[in-house]
Amino acid sequence: MGPHRYSWMTVEELAPRIWSGELDVVDLVEEALEGIRRHNTRLRAFITVLEERARSRAVSLQRELKAGIYRGPLHGIPVAVKDIVAVEGVLMTAGSRLLRGEVPARSAEVVRALESAGAVVVGTTNLHEFASGATNVNPHFGTPVNPWKEGRIPGGSSGGSAVSVAAGLVPIAVGTDTSGSVRLPSALCGVVGLKPSYPAVSREGVFPLAPSLDTVGFHTLSVWDAAAALSKAASSPELAHRSDPFSLSAPVRSGVRLGYVRSWVEGSADPEVERAALSFVKDLEARGFEVVEVDLPEHELFRRNWYFIRRAEASEVHEHWILERPEEYGPDVRRMLEEGLGIRAVDYVRAVRMREVLRGSVEGALRDLDALVLPASPLTAPEVGTKTVLVGGREVDVYTALLSFTMPFNLTGHPAVVVPYTLSSEGLPISMQLVGKYARDHELLAVAMEVERALGLKKKFNELRVRTSLPPS
Numbered sequence: 031m032g033p034h035r036y037s038w039m040t041v042e043e044l045a046p047r048i049w050s051g052e053l054d055v056v057d058l059v060e061e062a063l064e065g066i067r068r069h070n071t072r073l074r075a076f077i078t079v080l081e082e083r084a085r086s087r088a089v090s091l092q093r094e095l096k097a098g099i100y101r102g103p104l105h106g107i108p109v110a111v112k113d114i115v116a117v118e119g120v121l122m123t124a125g126s127r128l129l130r131g132e133v134p135a136r137s138a139e140v141v142r143a144l145e146s147a148g149a150v151v152v153g154t155t156n157l158h159e160f161a162s163g164a165t166n167v168n169p170h171f172g173t174p175v176n177p178w179k180e181g182r183i184p185g186g187s188s189g190g191s192a193v194s195v196a197a198g199l200v201p202i203a204v205g206t207d208t209s210g211s212v213r214l215p216s217a218l219c220g221v222v223g224l225k226p227s228y229p230a231v232s233r234e235g236v237f238p239l240a241p242s243l244d245t246v247g248f249h250t251l252s253v254w255d256a257a258a259a260l261s262k263a264a265s266s267p268e269l270a271h272r273s274d275p276f277s278l279s280a281p282v283r284s285g286v287r288l289g290y291v292r293s294w295v296e297g298s299a300d301p302e303v304e305r306a307a308l309s310f311v312k313d314l315e316a317r318g319f320e321v322v323e324v325d326l327p328e329h330e331l332f333r334r335n336w337y338f339i340r341r342a343e344a345s346e347v348h349e350h351w352i353l354e355r356p357e358e359y360g361p362d363v364r365r366m367l368e369e370g371l372g373i374r375a376v377d378y379v380r381a382v383r384m385r386e387v388l389r390g391s392v393e394g395a396l397r398d399l400d401a402l403v404l405p406a407s408p409l410t411a412p413e414v415g416t417k418t419v420l421v422g423g424r425e426v427d428v429y430t431a432l433l434s435f436t437m438p439f440n441l442t443g444h445p446a447v448v449v450p451y452t453l454s455s456e457g458l459p460i461s462m463q464l465v466g467k468y469a470r471d472h473e474l475l476a477v478a479m480e481v482e483r484a485l486g487l488k489k490k491f492n493e494l495r496v497r498t499s500l501p502p503s
Contacts, residue, residue, distance in 0.1 A: 037198030055106030059088035062108035105148030113154035138235025156190030185215035210436025212247035217406035220459030228443035240343035272472035289324030299408035338381035345370025
């Protein structure tokens with residue numbers, strides 16, 4: 031059994047029960063806290079648990095309901111927040127020793143928006159140090175456990191947030207995505223992950239990694255839930271309105287066209303992941319979706335220009351610490367920051383210029399399509415401590431391999447949604463990624479919702495979670 035009776039219930043399922051009075055907010059929040067108490071020592075999903083704060087807020091929100099005040103579908107919903115996103119009066123570590131004693135006086139704008147919509151923040155979650163990695167192996171706070179299999183990474187950098195949702199502790203968690211840090215852990219932990227367009231959700235109050243790539247996103251149990259979170263957190267009132275899940279729930283128009291990026295996937299993914307991607311395409315075609323092959327510029331072009339921007343901007347943020355207190359970083363993060371210090375200004379400027387060209391290429395490929403389709407990760411969750419993996423017969427460092435299918439869309443800023451699709455022969459999630467037109471997040475969410483519905487993915491993965499008894503005892 032999961033941590034409590036509301037494990038893996040979506041916001042879409044919980045909200046009507048809260049509105050009708052069938053479900054008391056205080057009971058829901060208390061059960062979330064009980065699940066965290068029971069499982070977090072082993073899962074290491076949360077760094078700080080906000081029991082008294084959450085209880086007090088739950089009581090207040092339940093009083094509002096009795097007075098006839100209902101804030102919408104997030105009213106009373108327990109939410110976890112990545113510990114790089116400020117929560118007023120709560121220690122923010124960013125997963126590092128360097129921020130000891132850092133207590134924000136004001137919550138990040140995304141937290142304020144979600145709380146205004148009725149969400150209850152129950153805690154802050156574990157992450158790869160300073161959000162600067164793909165494994166979430168954290169030397170300071172430990173590595174969160176992938177609920178599907180002990181000893182496998184959850185993915186990073188928002189690993190704790192993904193684990194908190196996958197293990198049934200909360201239905202929504204806030205993450206950040208600079209190179210895939212929402213989508214990758216969502217993929218490896220078998221939940222939905224949304225990276226909105228850059229910068230659809232405000233980054234005010236979020237400790238930066240690479241500011242021109244950083245995006246605030248969400249881990250959820252369904253695309254509907256991701257749309258609900260975005261509709262309350264989006265900076266643009268128009269995008270917030272258009273992303274409302276009630277308006278997106280209507281069937282998508284007929285003739286949806288999707289583009290499969292075969293050239294990136296073939297020979298560059300684990301054979302089991304590649305087979306799953308082709309199966310996904312066939313399943314879509316069998317249900318009336320049109321899927322065509324689409325070409326994008328060489329993947330290496332995206333990776334090289336992303337590399338210069340990602341490393342240089344992160345090193346600028348950390349320059350004073352990496353020069354004066356390098357010993358306080360974990361070795362992998364320190365190495366990346368030191369690399370960034372050596373990047374030439376001309377290479378950075380050229381990469382920024384090329385980003386616009388590549389953004390135009392992706393947008394051009396999407397001109398006659400509703401979304402691009404490709405796996406979220408070229409491999410399933412590796413074992414903790416894995417340094418290199420074999421991809422397409424080549425030995426590649428695990429960081430580069432894991433982020434290869436997500437990173438390009440941080441560079442271009444396009445919205446992307448990850449949906450869990452199937453399990454590998456080892457019982458690990460294999461997830462697919464849908465990428466939409468820039469700043470047309472609502473259209474992407476509508477297509478993703480229809481894909482999820484047509485393939486029965488929400489029901490399928492909920493049954494798999496129950497059958498697998500996540501988190502394992």
